[in-house]
Ligand SMILES: [Zn+2]
């Protein structure tokens with residue numbers, strides 16, 4: 075490998091060693107050996123890493139990671155070295171790394187463009203060390219150029235909330251001019267609404283927080299209300315970003331015949347209540363979950379975000395403030411997206 079001259083070969087990282095409620099502040103600052111890029115891998119000096127609800131699921135055991143783990147899968151940094159056989163980047167290139175860290179590349183899912191469903195799928199910050207650190211390594215095939223328009227911090231939420239939201243939108247089957255419902259209005263939804271508006275869709279937002287409703291209106295929602303409220307029109311498509319089960323029947327109730335509800339979260343905190351088939355599912359309504367992302371989602375979404383343009387609202391924290399930032403995220407107190415900023 076080559077690595078630009080720094081004498082010390084240790085980096086700072088916030089490390090998770092055991093499953094725990096986030097309130098106990100389980101992420102600990104540690105010195106870890108600098109990662110060494112293997113064949114086809116690049117070494118990335120991280121400047122910013124977004125925080126995500128998935129990290130709460132990992133920390134609190136709903137989606138247990140390999141332990142110990144460096145979490146974080148919305149990484150922006152610069153290429154600072156490489157292993158053998160790399161060709162894609164040069165020194166100093168600004169790159170992003172997302173949730174998909176690798177997949178086998180050979181199975182029928184991978185060959186058919188569904189590498190997100192590969193049984194060997196590895197998640198950044200879950201199966202491979204992620205971005206709550208000063209450095210990381212990744213295969214060059216799973217790193218993306220970041221459009222110039224975005225600052226490092228602004229680009230981080232595009233890599234998870236943005237790219238997954240883009241996948242949610244594609245899977246919802248939404249077409250130009252149709253009505254879209256968004257249940258929950260956090261980091262992903264506030265990016266999705268901007269893409270949907272760009273595509274000429276009318277967007278109804280179901281969320282309890284007054285601040286979230288105001289932001290939704292500012293970003294072009296034509297109506298906002300609570301999850302139990304009735305929107306002025308039926309929804310052709312809906313995306314449920316909430317971690318609770320109750321929103322599923324609530325969304326199906328206001329879905330148009332033949333409409334599709336996409337469930338965007340990896341895990342629901344509580345069970346989905348029994349669904350009345352005649353009232354909620356008949357008339358060809360569909361329910362679909364979303365798992366992971368593909369490289370194509372990130373590759374397509376980053377330039378689209380630049381074209382629209384989508385400039386995410388971000389709130390910055392220091393790396394050592396990761397626990398506190400995640401507690402605020404859990405409490406729903408972060409407007410837009412939370413981002414950890416690294417320093418030397
Ligand atoms: Zn995420």
Ligand SMILES: [Zn+2]
Nearest residue numbers: 178181184192
């Ligand atoms: Zn595969």
